[in-house]
Amino acid sequence: MPSNSSTNELLRKVRKIEIRTRALSHQIFAGEYHSAFKGRGMAFSEVREYQYGDDVRSMDWNVTARLSAPYVKVYEEERELTVVLLIDISRSGLFGTEERTKRDLIAEVAAVLSFSAILNNDKVGALFFSDKVEHFIPPKKGRSHLLHIIREIIELKPEHNGTNVSEALRFLTNAIKKKCTAFVLSDMLDVDAAGMPRYEEALKVARNRHDVSVIKVHDPRERFLPNVGIVHVKDSETGAAAWVDTASRKMRSDYARWFGQVSEHEKKLFNRYQIDSVDIATNADYVKGLMTFFANR
Numbered sequence: 001m002p003s004n005s006s007t008n009e010l011l012r013k014v015r016k017i018e019i020r021t022r023a024l025s026h027q028i029f030a031g032e033y034h035s036a037f038k039g040r041g042m043a044f045s046e047v048r049e050y051q052y053g054d055d056v057r058s059m060d061w062n063v064t065a066r067l068s069a070p071y072v073k074v075y076e077e078e079r080e081l082t083v084v085l086l087i088d089i090s091r092s093g094l095f096g097t098e099e100r101t102k103r104d105l106i107a108e109v110a111a112v113l114s115f116s117a118i119l120n121n122d123k124v125g126a127l128f129f130s131d132k133v134e135h136f137i138p139p140k141k142g143r144s145h146l147l148h149i150i151r152e153i154i155e156l157k158p159e160h161n162g163t164n165v166s167e168a169l170r171f172l173t174n175a176i177k178k179k180c181t182a183f184v185l186s187d188m189l190d191v192d193a194a195g196m197p198r199y200e201e202a203l204k205v206a207r208n209r210h211d212v213s214v215i216k217v218h219d220p221r222e223r224f225l226p227n228v229g230i231v232h233v234k235d236s237e238t239g240a241a242a243w244v245d246t247a248s249r250k251m252r253s254d255y256a257r258w259f260g261q262v263s264e265h266e267k268k269l270f271n272r273y274q275i276d277s278v279d280i281a282t283n284a285d286y287v288k289g290l291m292t293f294f295a296n297r
Contacts, residue, residue: 032294037081037181037211047071081122081181082139084172084210085110085149088186089156090130090163091236097221098283105217105282106185107153109290113183118146125176126152131162131237133171139180162237163190166202173206182206184214187222188266195262197269207273214270214277215293223259225252 047060050070063071087110093103110126117124118141125139126149135156137149165186172182190198197203206212225246234241245251270277278293280286 032291036294036297037083046074048074081117081120082176082178083113083117083122083124084139084176084180084182085113085124085126086168086172086182086184086186087126087128087153088130088163088165088168088184089128089134089158091158091161092163092187092189093217094236095219095222096282097219098281100282102187102217102219102282105280105286106215109215109217109280109286110153110183110185111150112290114146114149118143124149127168127171127175128152128156128158129164129168129171130158130160131164131167132160133167134158134160136171136175139176161239163187165190165197165199169199169202169206169212173202173209176210179210181211182213184212186214186216187218188214188216189262191262191265195258196265200269203269203275204273207275212275213293213297214275215290216266216277216279217282218279219282223256225255227252 047063048071050059050064050072054072058072058074060071060073087106089103093106094101096102096104114124114126121141123139123141124146126135126137127133128135135152137145137152163186165184165188168184172180176182188197192198203212225244228246230243230245230247232241233244269275276293276297278289280289
């Protein structure tokens with residue numbers, strides 16, 4: 001049972017993030033979000049007789065055969081979306097050398113997307129993952145539901161340390177049957193020894209059913225090793241530790257080359273499956289990054 005002080009601290013954090021992200025959603029993102037994601041899905045409405053100029057791919061051949069006259073299917077935009085946030089809470093998210101950690105950034109971006117969805121009368125849900133699915137909040141509407149998601153974003157502690165994007169994507173595919181708009185919020189550091197993404201097959205399957213986008217976060221210090229001599233480093237997810245000579249030019253060059261290859265493989269994968277993505281640094285203005293992301297969809 002949490003103490004009164006810890007409960008009050010949590011409420012203060014929730015309130016603080018609510019005030020900032022709600023204002024951003026109202027002032028900036030609601031319209032951009034609406035333009036970027038509304039109308040992506042089409043729902044069947046009715047059939048009517050064929051008219052000159054109709055797309056033959058819309059022909060309803062069963063009705064046409066039954067009535068001995070050409071009929072087409074009519075679709076209308078799905079005005080209500082179901083939004084699911086796949087939120088990475090693995091231990092690598094605790095890294096941060098600037099004013100915030102990667103998880104802090106993920107939390108605020110997730111809150112902005114949640115408020116934007118609620119403002120547009122959409123359902124929103126959240127799936128929290130490490131190398132396992134840690135917690136799932138099914139999509140619903142309403143402010144109380146939204147605040148429940150934000151509380152979990154701030155407070156939820158993972159039981160596992162690693163990152164397995166495939167687990168989250170497979171859960172999404174199995175749990176949400178109707179097409180949804182899904183955002184993966186993660187550093188996407190789920191690669192094999194060669195730097196290849198380990199989640200390609202799961203991403204391919206999820207992309208065929210849902211509208212999947214990736215909002216990747218990174219810390220600037222991750223991409224290049226600073227020259228600070230011999231240091232003891234430890235992988236926060238696996239626990240593996242080693243002494244590294246960062247004064248070695250070859251060591252720094254090899255690391256930068258490896259990280260560049262990881263980014264290149266990821267970029268090619270997203271292009272192959274037409275995944276919209278944006279990469280935001282912990283020391284950058286995520287408002288600008290999200291605006292660009294929305295505009296490019």
